[in-house]
Amino acid sequence: MSEPVRLSKRMSELGISSRREADEWIEKGWVKVDGKVVSQLGSKVLPHQKITIEKQASQEQSRRVTILINKPMGYVSGQAEDGYKPAVALISEDTHWKDDPSKEKFRPSQLRSLVPAGRLDIDSVGLLVLTQDGRIAKHLIGENSPTDKEYLVRVKYTRPGRLPDSELNMLRHGLKLDGKALLPAKVEWQNDDQLRFVLREGKKRQIRRMCEAVGLRVIGLKRIRIGNVRLGDLPTGQWRYLRPEEKF
Known part of the structure; x- marks a missing residue:
């Protein structure tokens, strides 16, 4: 049998709201499970149960920018x-x-x-x-998160010559940060000193640290797209x- 889960967690999983929103709505009596109002925080539901929200919750959500x-x-x-x-x-x-x-x-x-x-x-x-x-x-x-993010990154190579293709391929896949392998990334030259990165993760200062690992110093970094x-x-x-x- 499926295990019961917190109502707020289930609402988040279904994309109805965030957990915090769910808890606010539960306290206000704006959430129903199988047609019955549930107003007790921490209440649990089974996966097959139907969750609906009152129109006040939908209206409040639609005003959020x-x-x-x-x-x-x-x-x-x-x-x-x-x-x-x-x-x-x-x-x-x-x-x-x-x-x-x-x-x-x-x-x-x-x-x-x-x-x-x-x-x-x-x-x-x-x-x-x-x-x-x-x-x-x-x-x-x-x-x-399935959302990728696109960056234009101006760089300077700190070693003799140009960045070898093998190191460019390392940027695409093969590097580790904090002991953990990074997900594959799209990395390609836009011109002589600018790279285009497309990532599906966002560790702290990730692109800068990736570049440092292959001898590149980041001069400028601009995010130009998130998803669509x-x-x-x-x-x-x-x-x-x-x-x-x-x-x-």
């Missing part, structure tokens, strides 16, 4: 640290991209519970996702809303 920002250098992705500002500090009515095709209007309340779905180093630039939607955060940064969502023409330091039809 996801923001795409072209992060400049010098900003951290999450909490402020060592005197550096977090990327969320860049989000205001003044920095909202004038060519944003979304019809969503900026409200200060949108800054509440807005968290980075993935990180971008302080000395890296480009596409950063900030969201109030736990489902998107889970999809992008979950342990088994591209940075495009979004100017540095400005932001726009993820549109309803856009899917990572």
